[in-house]
Amino acid sequence: MTPPEQELEYLGDPETSPLRHPGSSHSPPHLGPSEQGRKQRGVGSPYLFIQLNELLGSPQNQEWRETGRWMLFEEKLDLQARRWSSPHVPTLSLSSVWELRALLTTGLVLLDCPVQSLSELTEQVTRVESLNPEVRERLKLVLLQRPQHHMQPMCWSSPLPSSPSPFVPHPIHQLQSPLWQKLPPETEAAAVLVGELDFLTQRLGVFVHLSKPVVLGTLTEVPLPIRFVCIILGPPALGKGYHEMGRAAAVLLSDQLFRCSVCQASSPQDLVSAVDVFLEEVMVLPPGGGDLTERIPPSKCLSILHKRLPLQLQESKDSCNGNVNSKRDRHGYEHAPQAVSKELQRTGRLFGGLVQDIRRKAPWYLSDFLDALDVQSFSAILYIYLATITNAITFGGLLGDATDNIQGVLESFLGTAVAGSIFCFFAGQPLTILSSTGPVLVFERILFAFSRNHGLDYLPFRLWVGIWVAFFCLVLVATEASVLVRYFTRFTEEGFCALISLIFIYDAIGKMLSLTEAYPIYRPGLSEDTGFDPYGCLCYFPDTKGNMSLWKGQSPENKDAALRMVLGLANVSLLSPPECALQGGQPRGLGCHFVPDIAFFSLLLFFATFLCATILKNFKSSHFFPSKVRKVISDFSTVLAILLGCGLDASLGLSTPKLIVPSEFKPTHPGRRWLVPLFGANPWWLCLATALPALLMSILVFMDQQITAVILNRKEYQLQKGAGFHLDLFWVAMLMLMTSAFGLPWYVSTTVISLAHMDSLRRESETCVPGELPHFLGIREQRLTGLVVFILTGLSIFLAPGLKFIPMPVLYGIFFYMGMAALSSTQFSERVKLLLMPAKHQPDLLLLRHVPLSRIHLFTTVQLICLGLLWAVKSTAAAIVFPLMLLGLVGIRKALEWVFSPQELSWLDDPVREENEKKVQEEKVLELEFNPRRNNSEHGSL
């Protein structure tokens, strides 16, 4: 059976077709100026809503019902369930397309038809020679019958009046469709009408292209101007033949290139050729390959749909891929993850980069505040504020441990607030959040140990280090050294990011374990060894005199006294061990050394907070509740997790360790003032000798700062206001000077919280077309959220009464969550997972299609070893060279170029490579498409 053959016969001589339109005055002449005009007329709206109306019901009582609709994807009406299917990629049977093609070849084609109303259209389409007048009248009545759309569920089950009522427009009814609000403004419509009519003896196929789109009453469920009408009617036949032909027509119309061809067609043959061009490019699934009942879900980014759009329409959709204008040079793999942007071009003048940064950012300055006026900013502020104070508290605590409380939590709060606000006001990239970071903390710990071992006065020593670091950083700014960030590839970033994430995770777990030391768990085995039963703890006073003084004490002692009288004991009290010690007594009995319940309850709180934050964050991708509700829950996951933890804690009323917010404004260490003296007890030559550690510290600051900056300014975030690498570094240097002078902690950009900040400010498009996913529109770039966060951090010193209800285990849980989230977001962790997967079960990543698995594993292993080395160096005595090791990452990356081919590295070490590759393939497809001649000549060489 060769269906193409029989249909192609008609094509040769279309005028002999039995259904030829008698008055084809509307079809334009084949040549002449009007054709020229049509070609310039363009392609109409890029959005077309296509509706399939079908004649259903018994032959006596037929009515039009909407059974399918198309925009980018197909939505089917499941008749029994009376609901729209989810949007899916339509699959057609090839034979239905052939049948449609045959019908179009022999049928009536009206191009540029100037109808104004449905009745006019009905007149036009029924003027077919082969129909006798009676049939023509009945046909008109059928076509004028009002269709039943799905959004009128009231009318759905009630039978229609048997006499087909003449068409009356009901625009009010049509506004009920929920689709109406969603459609893009310029959307046009097409109607496909199919059905079986027992008074017809031949199939009737009509295709109308309206010269001016016009609203044809309730033909479509939404009152859009109609551009195309396709009518397929015929005598009753078995099967779903008409339905499938209607679907084929709708799918054809949903193809933008086909519509372009139709708009530019001058004869029915052109229409048939357009079908052939369409068929040339369809993909074929072998019979049995796809499940008949399976609906192919729309693919993630609709990337290939672009290729069907004529070139002038491409740009409006380009934002989907997330890399506009990414003109990578094809041999640029040894360079940065993205091509050198103008922010990183060397000017060759002293401070040239800094001046350029200021010039670039100045025009945006006002908008940096106005752009923040959105509800989203509120959620971002709350989220980042909590993250920042969690960070300030934890790093404050760690720093206090490391420096004998010379810098404590109060210094941490104050420094964060002041440095952060100044940075947000003046920096080049105000989305950055300044904070104490793991690497800097490690280095400060080393410095303190050094100064203590050599009997130095720490703060003045540190002041000179700070002065030198600021000086070196200024030199780096002056010499435009930031252009070197080009060499910070994904390899370096991931190594650094993984290290910081591990520090987060390690600290969270370490802090939790230290809680079990602070609140020891009672173990029965322990008490048996030492010989005391654990239940008792008596506060024993050596003399009755000290005891007597308690009679005048506060309420706890009065209660105690009552007990003492009951027991008939004079020098024994049931005070808790700390209170007993405070009163001069001695706690005796092993029970004194155990604190019940707190350790395990803290563990419960820690895990509950972590799990709650993780689950709520992922709630976005579940199917429960409307997507807006899900988004809010997901955005506020950490806040909700903290609230849950606090509620759990408050409901049980246990004395878990709570957040200690300083209430008095003075340095934590009693022996120091705010301003640090320039020399103190140190010898004068130290101000020169500190240049050496300062050099190492400068490397660290530069890398820590700039890697975060590189990550934040990645092309995929589509930042519009540009970066400011030099300006940022300048301010970091200035703040370094200030914090050193006041003995506050040092601050650089922190990757994890800055990324969370960006993420909470993502703008996404509203979904317009069914099945389309929201597009990423960019980041809300402004200075206000950061500023408010840091002002709040400063105010938190006075907000102590409110914050002191937050249990520390909850904060550690959030800390743990942040580390895990940052670690799992890297491609590195994906590749580590691949190590554990048998090749057969690995996901179908583009990376795996292009790089041999052994090479991927080798690359991952190198990264793992580097990470292990960094961790080891950070933890051992050689820790002072740790910044050099970080710089070493760049060197190792360079050395890898001897091991891996450039092509492999471009896949393994390029963050935007996957998107680029898709782009390239699309371009190839486009190229082929717009050179159809070349394809033809190839076929001709057979």
Next chain:
Amino acid sequence: MTPPEQELEYLGDPETSPLRHPGSSHSPPHLGPSEQGRKQRGVGSPYLFIQLNELLGSPQNQEWRETGRWMLFEEKLDLQARRWSSPHVPTLSLSSVWELRALLTTGLVLLDCPVQSLSELTEQVTRVESLNPEVRERLKLVLLQRPQHHMQPMCWSSPLPSSPSPFVPHPIHQLQSPLWQKLPPETEAAAVLVGELDFLTQRLGVFVHLSKPVVLGTLTEVPLPIRFVCIILGPPALGKGYHEMGRAAAVLLSDQLFRCSVCQASSPQDLVSAVDVFLEEVMVLPPGGGDLTERIPPSKCLSILHKRLPLQLQESKDSCNGNVNSKRDRHGYEHAPQAVSKELQRTGRLFGGLVQDIRRKAPWYLSDFLDALDVQSFSAILYIYLATITNAITFGGLLGDATDNIQGVLESFLGTAVAGSIFCFFAGQPLTILSSTGPVLVFERILFAFSRNHGLDYLPFRLWVGIWVAFFCLVLVATEASVLVRYFTRFTEEGFCALISLIFIYDAIGKMLSLTEAYPIYRPGLSEDTGFDPYGCLCYFPDTKGNMSLWKGQSPENKDAALRMVLGLANVSLLSPPECALQGGQPRGLGCHFVPDIAFFSLLLFFATFLCATILKNFKSSHFFPSKVRKVISDFSTVLAILLGCGLDASLGLSTPKLIVPSEFKPTHPGRRWLVPLFGANPWWLCLATALPALLMSILVFMDQQITAVILNRKEYQLQKGAGFHLDLFWVAMLMLMTSAFGLPWYVSTTVISLAHMDSLRRESETCVPGELPHFLGIREQRLTGLVVFILTGLSIFLAPGLKFIPMPVLYGIFFYMGMAALSSTQFSERVKLLLMPAKHQPDLLLLRHVPLSRIHLFTTVQLICLGLLWAVKSTAAAIVFPLMLLGLVGIRKALEWVFSPQELSWLDDPVREENEKKVQEEKVLELEFNPRRNNSEHGSL
């Protein structure tokens, strides 16, 4: 451009083709007896391995390389990554199929070609008129060149010797392919060879069908006999044209119907018609619909692939769907979930069903023990044993609470062991696990309360109830009442199953909460109210005499005495509260009332065990580690979770409540003997009055037993040895008599553990073809696993030293997990989830396509209300009528037939409906396919 046209021209006159084979002696005559023979020859093996070899490399140094292979799905060689892609549904461009068709029309087609070796084949295929002798020789050399297969990675990167070496077979090399072990025994092969040759001036297409398949050396990577060879060679051209044509040929050959047509073809035209038939049935994806780089994964059950198999081959694949021979009558929705099987046909004789059951099961009796000999049984025994003793302990404890320890944990162990073993020996469905169940426990609690309120002697009262229940059950057996289980539809099952799951979950949480009462948590707020500081707890002795006696006590007192001397106190001790009370002292101080850490640690253990069991169970569907490792981990998830819990508990050494296993063999209650007296202190007429509660109890037993039996004997489990509804009920009645006489708990089948038992005995096929999922082969039906489980349960009374390390919270965690797993496995819980999902985000279930959402929600709501009512009745004073309520479920289901249409109910209330529907659709497709004439005539009416 209309490619079909130009190719069809050649079809009309094949002899004018320029590439016509000069000696076409091998092509058989068009008519005559040989054609008859060919038609009977059949279709060859159902499995064909197809390999695509491509000429790659520079024109001077070309070599054959394998770039793709097909069985059911396509596997592509990703050249850069040097790995096979995962199996996926192939997509072709329509034009490549057309080009192939054109080439076959003009090319050389050898049908039934009797070649024996590759050189012979080379001779045959190069005998094309249009080739000059020199080209012919060069072509032969190219074809004889040894191809590079992917499983020889050594040779891969090394360049081949430049002179094409003559073909030498290396069967040893070929055995290295990992595919070789996996292929089904009768697999044949096909080779598709494509490439560009610069010495050719025209395209050369050759299709060879070998009359007898023969191994042609290393042409394919596995040394299979080759049935088809397709060669597509031509002059160099741009693009991937040849590759795509080769893929099209391979996909055509992977279609079994196409192969059938080729085997039965008698002329080249028949081959082209086969391509046309193939094209008739392909599905078309519109251009842009599918992502070019996306690979469509194989669908779950390959259900539609059946339709491509000729009828005689269908049966071998039918097992995939899980419902062999399920000939449902189309109007049978008001009946049982499955059609009435012969087990449930009424014989009309007294005990007729019982006799039939025994007759049916007797022949299997020996195999019931032999079939158990498999490693899988070991894992099943371990799993079910742990579940059974968990159940025995927990229900034992609950029953002890409910009956003032007249029946305790020892009775529970003993009864479970004896009743279970007897049942496994003699019952009709030995996969069933007997246990105390929630409903029976509830009823027993009611009975006990009644007997206590009326001053009755409980055990003799209970004995008479048991006698009557046994009698009623025997009556039900005699009258073959079990055939009524037909009315237990999914509605009833789900209501019952959800109720039992809720009882599991409720009991687990209740038990955990009761732990916090047993081990109270210290709250600071509490102590402040009552005025005592909590740290202290003194044991206060009223007189020194009692105190003095302690001097001679055990070691704790000696330690205590030392303390007392230190403190200078004579009548105070630091004994723990229970010990203090035991010694006659009085514990004073609020610290006495709190037990530190145990409650929170128990909670941690509970959640850790639950999460561990859940995560490990789901580990099967992760991608880490080989699938065998995953399966083991998943099967032993509960055991591993218990071990983890025990390890965690042991490592901390806290005195958490442990499993108490009785160590002495005597009734728990001191006031009773094993054998229950017939009357005891009760009046004689009670033996008649007990008939009334026994009637209610009989309803409960019948429903509880038979619903489990119906669920276990569902068609989807493909049980081969048949059910024994009557026999099972008979033994339940006998055991009821026995357990009543000895005062042991009553036992019926328990759904959750029985289903877990079945699940741990699932047999699945090894995967044979890439991309195919393992098929369900049935359940390992035998009596041994159950028997061993119950013998172990009995022995557990003596295994106390080993089991006493299991903390109770771990067991509650497992209990909780079992309830959650059972609850979430029902379609009911899926539908409850739908209530919370906006229609847009609901999954694409077949159910949702056929029943309106509001009707689904209504049905779910009715079920929820029924469940709420059952729970309420179970918990309140009206609990005695609770069995009647269960029976009411059947009535409500009947009443629903007035609310829902039969068609809706068939979707909502039929467990095997979804599979059936697919089946029906396939049958329709098959019908259409095997009546191609009817289709043609329809097309002809155009």
